Amino acid sequence: MNPAYLVRRLGLFVLTVAVGVTAVFLLTRLAPGDPIEAKAIALEAQAGNSGGDIGPIVEAYREKFQLDGPLHIQYLTYLTNLLRGDMGYSMTNYPATVRDKISAAMPWSIGLATVTTVVAMLFGSLVGALIAWRRSLLVVQATLPVLMVTAAVPFFLFGLVLQFFLGVHWKVLPTAFGVDPGFIVGWNVETLWQLTKHAVLPATSVIVASTGLWGLGMRAMMVTTAGEDYMVLADAKGLKERRIFLVYAVRNILLPQTTSFALSLASVVGGLLLVEIVFNYPGIGLLLRNAIGESDYFMIQGVTLITIFAVALALFVMDLLYPLIDPRISYDRT
Amino acid sequence: MTIGPTTEPAAVATGDSASIASSTASVATRTYRFFRYNMKITIGLFLVSIIVAFGYIGPFFVDIERAEVGSVLPPGQSPNAENWLGVDANGRDMLAWLIDATPDSLKVGVMAGALGVIIGASVGFVAGYYGGWIDTVLRTVTDIWLAIPGLLVLIVLASMVDVLTLEQMALVIALFAWMGAARVIRAQVLTLRERQYVEIARMSGENGMYIVFLELMPNLMPFLLAAFVGSLIGSILAAIGLEFLGLGATHISTLGNILYWQNFYNAVIRGMWWWWGSPIVIFVVLFAGLFIASIGLDEWANPRLKERS
Secondary structure (H helix, E strand, C coil), X not given: CCHHHXXXXXXXXXXXXXXXXXXXXXXXXXXXXXXXHHHHHHHHHHCXXXXXXXXXXHHHHHHHCCCCCCHHHHHHHHHHHHHCCCCCECCCCCCCEHHHHHHHHHHHHHHHHHHHHHHHHHHHHHHXXXXXXXXXXXXXXXXXXXXXXXXXXXXXHHHHHHHHHHHHHCCCCCCCCCCCCCCCCCCCHHHHHHHHHHHHHHHHHHXXXXXXXXXXXXXXXXXXXXXXXXXXXXXXXXXXXXXXXXXXXXXXXXXXXXXXXXXXXHHHHHHHHHHHHHCCCCCHHXXXXXXXXXXXXXXXXXXXXXXXXXXXXXXXXXXXXXHHHCCCCXXXXX | CCCCXXXXXXXXXXXXXXXXXXXXXXXXXXXXXXXXXXXHHHHHHHHHHHHHHHHHHHHHXXXXXXXXXXXXXCCCCCCCCCXXXXXXXXXCEHXXXXXXXXXXXXXXXXXXXXXXXXXXXXXXXXXXXXXXXXXXXXXHHHHHHHHCCHHHHHHHHXXXXXXXXXXXHHHHHHCCCXXXXXXXXXXXXXXXXXXXXXXXXXXXXXXXXXXXXXXXXXXXXXXXXXXXXXXXXXXXXXXXHHHHCCCCCCCCCCHHHHHHHHHHCCCCCCCCHHHHHHHHHHXXXXXXXXXXXXXXXXXXXXXXXXXXX
C-alpha cells in the first residue's frame, strides 16, 4: 500500500474528528442559554423551592464541570480530557461518567449496525441486480416500485409498523428492550436466544429500508453496465448465465456501491439511533433520547462525539479495504 | 419547462420525429411532451402534489380548531363516521391535526432544501470552475462534512436552545443538506468548463459572470433541480428526526411532532394505530413521490441512466 495515500487518508480521518469535536465544543459553549443555570433552577423546582439564591450552586457546578475560565483554556481542557477518553460526568446520573454509560450501550448499537448493514448489503444488492437483469423473472422485475417506497421511507417509521403488527397485534416478538426485563446476560444459549428475539424487530426495520437503498443503487448501475462491451463479449463467448451475472456484472459494481454506502453512512447512523428509540433498544440512541429528556448536556455531547469518531473510523477502514473488493484500485496513484 | 439539455434525450431515444421538431411546438405541447417522456417525474410530482393539496386545501373543508387538545370528546376514538381518522388520547382530531401539521413540515423542507442547494451549488461551482488549491480545499471540506452525522450535531444544537422557529430550524438543517449538491455541481462544472462553447466565449473576451450565468447555468439546471429534490428529502428527514426526539419547533404542529406525541403516549403499545398510522401514510406518499421524482430528475439530467429497452 502506498504510504502517501495512507497518510492522506489518515489526515482526513484526523481532520474529520477534529472538526466534529470543535464544532460540538463551539455549539455547546456559544449557544444562548446556560445549561448549568437551567439545571440548577430545575433541581430547585424539583425540591419544591423557588426564588432562592442559586448563585453558589451554579458556581460549584461550573467548577465541577470545568466551565469557568476563558474559552481557549476551556477548549484545551476539553481536548486533553477527550484525548484521555474523559468525557465528563453524566449530569443526571452523577457520579456515573459519560464514558461508562456509553461503553455499556455501545456493544448493542455496534451489533445492530453491523448485522443490519451486512444483511441489507448482500440482500439489497442481490435484489437490485436481479431486477435489472434482463433474464430474471418478471415477478422479480416488478418489485422495483416496492424498493422505491422502502428506500424513501425513514427506518423508524417501518419500526413503528413492525412493532404494532408483530409485537402488539400478533404478539409474536417482543416490542422493546435488548433482553427480557430482569434477564441476566451470560455466555449461554438462553442469552443468545434472548438477544436474537429482541433484535429481530429493530434489525428488520433497518434492513427493509436499507435494502431499498442498496437495491436501487445496484439496479441503476446494472442498467448502465448491461450495455458495456465486455458484457456483450461474455455473452458472445457463450459463458454460463450465472458466471456473466456474478463475475462480469455484479463484481464490477460492488466498488461504486461501497463508495455510495460510505457517502451515506453518516445519515444511516442517524436513522439507526432513531430505530433504537422506537424499540427502547439499549444502545446509544436510547441513551441519547434519555439524555435529551433530562437535559444531560454532557451525555448528549459524549454520544455525539463517540458517533462522529466511530463513523470517521469506519470510513477510514473502508477506504483501506477497497483494494480487497476491487483489484483495479491500487494505491500507486494518489 | 423550456430549459433542458440541448437535445431532448427522450425524443431521440424513442425516435419520435415530431418531438425533434420541438422548437416549433407550442409551450403547452412541449410541457406535455416533457411529462409524457419523463414518467418518473410526473408520477413523483403527482404524489407530492396530493400531500401539498392535503395540507393547503384541507383547511377549507376541515375545521382546524379540532386539532386543539380536548376539542373532541371522548378522546381515543378509533376512526368513525364523524372523526374519519380517529382521535388521539388527548381529544385532538387526527384529520384536523394532520392537515394543520403538513404545511409547516413541507415549509421546513423547502426552505432548508433551497438553502442547502444554494450553498452546495456555490461551493461546487467555485471548486469546479477555479480548480487548483481552491478545489482541493473545498473538496476536503465537503468530504469532512459528509462524514459527520448531521442529525447528531443538530441534536446538540437544538438541545441547547429551548425552542427553534421554523426558519431557524431550516437554517440549521441546511448546514447539513448541501454536500450532495456540491459534489454533483462540481463534477458537472468540471466537464462543462472544457466544452468548446465555453472556450469560445472565453476567447471572445466575455467576462466571467457572463460565462457563468449565460453559458453554464442553463446546462446545470437539470442537475440543480435534481440536487434540490435530494436536499429537500434530506431536510425533511432531518426535521422529522429532530421533532421525533422532541426538539426543534415544538410549539407548532408538524408531522414529526405528531410522531413524538404518539411515542410519548405509547400509542403503538396501546393499539391506537390511527395515531401513528395516518402520519406514516402521509410520509410514505410524500417520500415515495419525492424519491421517484428525484430518480426521474437524475435521469433527465443524465440520460445515460435511463433504462435501455
